[in-house]
Amino acid sequence: MVxxxxxxxxxxxxxxGSLRTALYNSLFxxxxxxxxxxxxxxxxxxxxxxxxMEEQIESLRWAGIEFDEGPHVGGQYGPxxxxxxxxxxxxxxxxxxxxxxxxxxxxxxxxxxxxxxxQQAAGIAPKYDRSxxxxxxxxxxxxxxxLLGEQAEHVIRLKVPLHSDIRFHDAVRGEVIVNGREIDxxxxxxxxxxxxxxxxxxxxxxxxxxxxxxxxEEWLPSTPKHILLYEAFGxxxxxxxxxPLLLNADRSKMSKRHGDVMVKDFIxxxxxxxxxxxxxxxxxxxxxTEQEVFSRHELETAFSLERVSKAGAIFxxxxxxxxxxxxxxxxxxxxxxxxxxxxxxEHKYEFTTAEFVKxxxxxxxxxxxxxxxxxxxxxYFFSDSLQPLDAETESQLITNTQLKQALQVxxxxxSETVLASHEAFTAHTQASAQASGLKMxxxxxxxxxxxxxxxxxxxxxxxxxxxxxxxxxxxxxxFLS
Numbered sequence: 037m038v039x040x041x042x043x044x045x046x047x048x049x050x051x052x053g054s055l056r057t058a059l060y061n062s063l064f065x066x067x068x069x070x071x072x073x074x075x076x077x078x079x080x081x082x083x084x085x086x087x088x089m090e091e092q093i094e095s096l097r098w099a100g101i102e103f104d105e106g107p108h109v110g111g112q113y114g115p116x117x118x119x120x121x122x123x124x125x126x127x128x129x130x131x132x133x134x135x136x137x138x139x140x141x142x143x144x145x146x147x148x149x150x151x152x153x154x155q156q157a158a159g160i161a162p163k164y165d166r167s168x169x170x171x172x173x174x175x176x177x178x179x180x181x182x183l184l185g186e187q188a189e190h191v192i193r194l195k196v197p198l199h200s201d202i203r204f205h206d207a208v209r210g211e212v213i214v215n216g217r218e219i220d221x222x223x224x225x226x227x228x229x230x231x232x233x234x235x236x237x238x239x240x241x242x243x244x245x246x247x248x249x250x251x252x253e254e255w256l257p258s259t260p261k262h263i264l265l266y267e268a269f270g271x272x273x274x275x276x277x278x279x280p281l282l283l284n285a286d287r288s289k290m291s292k293r294h295g296d297v298m299v300k301d302f303i304x305x306x307x308x309x310x311x312x313x314x315x316x317x318x319x320x321x322x323x324x325t326e327q328e329v330f331s332r333h334e335l336e337t338a339f340s341l342e343r344v345s346k347a348g349a350i351f352x353x354x355x356x357x358x359x360x361x362x363x364x365x366x367x368x369x370x371x372x373x374x375x376x377x378x379x380x381x382e383h384k385y386e387f388t389t390a391e392f393v394k395x396x397x398x399x400x401x402x403x404x405x406x407x408x409x410x411x412x413x414x415x416y417f418f419s420d421s422l423q424p425l426d427a428e429t430e431s432q433l434i435t436n437t438q439l440k441q442a443l444q445v446x447x448x449x450x451s452e453t454v455l456a457s458h459e460a461f462t463a464h465t466q467a468s469a470q471a472s473g474l475k476m477x478x479x480x481x482x483x484x485x486x487x488x489x490x491x492x493x494x495x496x497x498x499x500x501x502x503x504x505x506x507x508x509x510x511x512x513x514x515f516l517s
Contacts, residue, residue: 038070039247042096042103043077043237046088050095050299052351053252053282053290056316060279061250062101063317063339073244074106076117079236089117095299099309100332105244113244118236125231128239128269129192129224137268138224140180141171142190164193164221192225194234194264202260207248207277207341214260222261234258238265246274250341253278277341280320283348295353306406307356311363315356320349329362357405364401369394372407379411385418392417395502399494414493420507422489429485433515439482440516441472446483447512452505461497486515 042058044050065072074096076089093108105111115121132138141164143151151169152162166173171193172180183190198216206212224235231239241249256278266273282290290297296305302312314330322345323330323338330338364372373393380387387393396417400410416422425433433439446468454464469479484496487508493499500508 037247038065038068039073039245040065040070040250041073041075041241041244041246043075043251044092045077045080045083046085046092047080047083048085048088050092052297052299052302052316054092055095055099055101055299055312056282056319057250057252057279058096058101059099059313059317060321060339060344063336064248064250064341065104066336067339070247071104072102073111073113073246074103074108074116075240075244076107077233077236078117078119079231079233081119081230091300095303098303099299099313118231118240121236121240122230124243125236125239126225126229129231129235132194132224132265132268133192135268137195137264138192139172139195140184140190141169141193142175142183142188143169143171166195166221189227191223191227193221193223194261194268196221196261196264202263204259204263204273204276206256206259207275208344209256209278209346212256212259219260219264234261234265238262238269241274242266242269242271248275248277250277250279253280277344279344280346280348282319282351285350285352287348287350290351295351306408307360308363308367311360312356314363315359319351320345329359361402361405364404364407369397372397372401376407376410379408380418383411385411385415387418392502399498399502403492403494413490416488416490417502420510422511425485425489433482433485436482438472438474439479442468442474442479443483443486443512443516445471447509447516450505450509455501455505458497461500487511
């Protein structure tokens with residue numbers, strides 16, 4: 037069975053890149069009738085952020101990403117929080133010492149600093165030097181046991197084979213080869229007994245029977261260490277797949293200074309969950325077709341690791357806005373009205389019926405990115421206390437004598453018959469403009485400004501038809517007076 041996992045660390049709120057990793061795991065599991073596991077990797081207690089785990093779970097739930105196993109749903113492979121599994125890691129760490137693939141190291145922080153300084157001075161990339169430091173191999177077995185008996189502070193390190201290559205196939209990147217000399221003797225168990233990410237990650241993936249490890253490419257340099265651990269334990273390797281990073285337009289790693297990066301920020305902006313998920317899925321993957329808008333089921337059916345790109349994916353906020361508008365246009369008016377009506381109530385706006393609200397949405401949703409924008413963009417539908425015109429526009433309108441004459445003609449001949457059809461409205465507007473010597477366009481723009489106090493909006497006939505004759509006449513009279 038396909039078993040995948042999403043394993044965030046509770047060191048902050050859910051990043052949009054992490055959402056995509058979770059999504060790819062979920063889509064892959066769904067597409068193969070497999071299991072998707074949520075595991076919380078909180079071994080780094082120094083960076084632990086209270087409430088982060090709960091926020092991550094809630095953001096994933098908002099995005100519609102469901103897990104078959106995890107700390108919030110349970111499962112037979114738990115516990116699913118690493119800080120509740122420390123005894124397991126200690127047991128497996130000692131197993132590696134016993135079979136000779138890991139060792140005790142007693143170096144102090146000062147000794148390690150001196151080692152790094154020597155290497156830097158010699159132009160060598162800093163890496164633990166097993167042959168020159170205080171560890172099980174340089175001290176000998178007798179001295180090692182003496183220090184252990186005295187409970188001397190120490191760590192357990194992985195013994196990396198220095199004269200062989202580590203090879204593996206990545207489902208996204210193909211064949212990867214790393215020489216052992218490029219890999220550090222990674223700490224597996226720290227001096228306080230806490231495991232490092234590397235040991236805990238491998239042990240948990242094996243015990244939870246994870247078949248495919250789908251994660252961000254930033255973990256690619258760690259994979260050779262993980263493979264050595266699998267080999268040291270004699271365990272079968274999972275399939276690895278390292279997906280590309282999300283990038284800013286300048287191809288730098290996504291950062292807050294370029295826009296929102298936390299999922300909670302996108303939620304607050306008012307994006308549809310399915311729109312964000314749809315767009316994020318396409319950041320680094322494509323179905324091989326021209327299709328851009330996918331239902332969740334279509335994503336599950338189409339997704340494959342083979343079509344995930346190696347190159348970093350540019351996160352285009354404008355394209356995301358376009359995607360959100362596509363979902364806004366496709367969502368039922370009943371559903372949208374159910375969301376918008378409480379927003380209008382918060383602003384104490386008046387509206388007659390839910391049907392009226394749906395008609396406003398129908399007129400304006402092509403012109404906004406977020407449903408919430410209709411509250412401000414279409415405020416003239418919900419209140420007759422209009423926002424003041426800017427001083428320049430107001431001056432231009434009130435000093436235009438031809439406009440005053442055209443408005444009077446328009447008002448005096450305005451009727452339900454005029455609002456009955458677009459043709460009748462156009463004819464009446466044309467006649468009113470001509471009566472004062474104005475061209476049609478020179479009358480329509482000021483008329484819109486007087487009726488809505490906005491420069492842009494839906495088709496003016498549709499706007500005035502929805503407002504109704506009495507409200508439109510009242511606004512014209514208010515301007516003329």
